[in-house]
Amino acid sequence: MNANLTITDLSKRYGSTVALDGVNLTFQPAIHGLFGRNGAGKSTLLGVIANRLLPDGGAVELDGANVRENESAQSRIYLVNETLPFLLGARISTIFKREERYYGGFDWPFSARMLAAFGIEPGRAYGHLSLGQRMIVRLVAALCVPTDVLLLDEPVLGLDAVNRDLFYRFLLESYGERPRIIVISTHIIDEIAHIVERAAIIDRGRIIEAFDAESVTSRATVLTGESACVGSFVEDCGLQVISRETMGRLAAVIVRGPVEAADLPSGIAANALGLQDYVIRVTSGAVGPDMPDISDHQEAGAAGAVSSSKGE
Template identity: 35%
Template sequence: MNSVIEVRHLTKTFKHTTALNDISLTIDEDSIYGLLGRNGAGKTTLMSILTAQNFPTSGEVEVFGENPYENARVLGRMCFVRESQKYPDDSNARHALSNARLLFPHWDHDFAEELIDDFQLPLKTPIKKLSRGQQSAVGVIIGLASRAEITFFDEPYLGFDAVARQTFYDRLIADYAEHPRTIVLSSHLIDEVADLIENVIVIDRGSIIMDETTEEVRNRAVNIVGDADAINRLAAGREVIHREFLGRVASVTMLGHLSNADRELIAEANLDLTPVSLQQLIVRSTQADASDHPRAENDIRSLQS
């Protein structure tokens, strides 16, 4: 599979804050990526640099093999849907969509019209007077109908109710199946997007702590509940990312595959073995990573919210 984005030793600092710390990654063509992490982890900063709306302090970024900064050949092939996109005060949805049609060479007008109907978007009302969900719909429609070769969605559905979010997911996956392209989806609703994304990139405190296929991530951890002594024997020598006790009962989330001997012990001790959801694994992993930091508790809450 060919890569469309290459990031090498990227660092971005703002005064005394390091937003991105020496990160390297590769994003391949025709794949859906989940860019996940807590508030302030560096996700939006990364997407802003990749789309040339910001620039790195050090390191290299290549999109389609070129530096994207002030590069019309590259920028015309990307679409970045931000959480709080700004529009002119007198702009309405029809103006925004008409402008987008001029910007993106693969724009699908009929698809945009279908999405307008799906999200029941008023076209003549000034965008600044639309509800939060309707404003999000403007960005989502542009992101989907643009059919850009690379599309970044940065928390695109704030204000959407559950029905609107599901409409977005359904439309995204159906159109991606017919028109493959690279999609990078930043979201806090990890369980909701887990079935959409093919690759997982987790950023925590400006560093990448996970960069794997979704299938690899799902298989990397298990949760075991039961007798504490038996679980302690099973967990000995393994990387435990979460542990809870209630009397003689323990619950442990640990990394690694189970051997036949492990499964025999689980059966003999009557332990309960349960899969770890993508959200649980990411929350547990960032909890473990943040355990030495004084602000970990607040950051973990932000990921779970």
């Protein structure tokens, strides 16, 4: 049976700080990316899903079972985050045996192959490893337990570029062997863009978008050309502006949705945005007072509105 993780109206406060504000999301087996700026609520969301943090309201259900009240649902969810989960004095192999007992299985051959590839001896004590190596051990454990849900909060923090690449390969191999719900929260979006199938963007505790990662190229378009020309085109077509930058006489305006090349006047180029750029644009608050949105633009007229974003 395909696992189904449903998050309904989840809220969480820390004192007066609202970390989660009515989050609704569903996850099915796929590699999901959870993206958002610092403090957006990613770690809190993953912590609540894994039952490490208590929500103030809402529910997390795995195949209909409320995760808070159901131990067997809890043992189907594995979280890797910044908290120290293992005893510093314990050997890696002892740690893996503990995970095997709690989670009901462990892929020993795969763990041996991964540790060898990362150059880590299984007999070493966890506390004698470097910070990056400790994270690797946690990731190896995560890929070897038979849970239906894997939550990876900043999984490559501290890993060098070679080991990050190795980890992404093992993650894909593991997912290929055993598809399950994998949620990765990271700021290094470019590096995982090629493996993510679904993306969710969280901003100030709210999910602002959730979409198939493949569709990102049709979600926004960068139009570049002479400011006045781009401004008129955007206005004439009634395109919704996400952000706008001017560089001398030129403007780069990011609009929602695809723009057909055939519709473009000469002098304007249209390019799709990749996942990382898209996340940056929709979470950066780039449409602000000094970067007028389309409604300001319509009032001021095409050329006026675009040139006003030069920072008057």
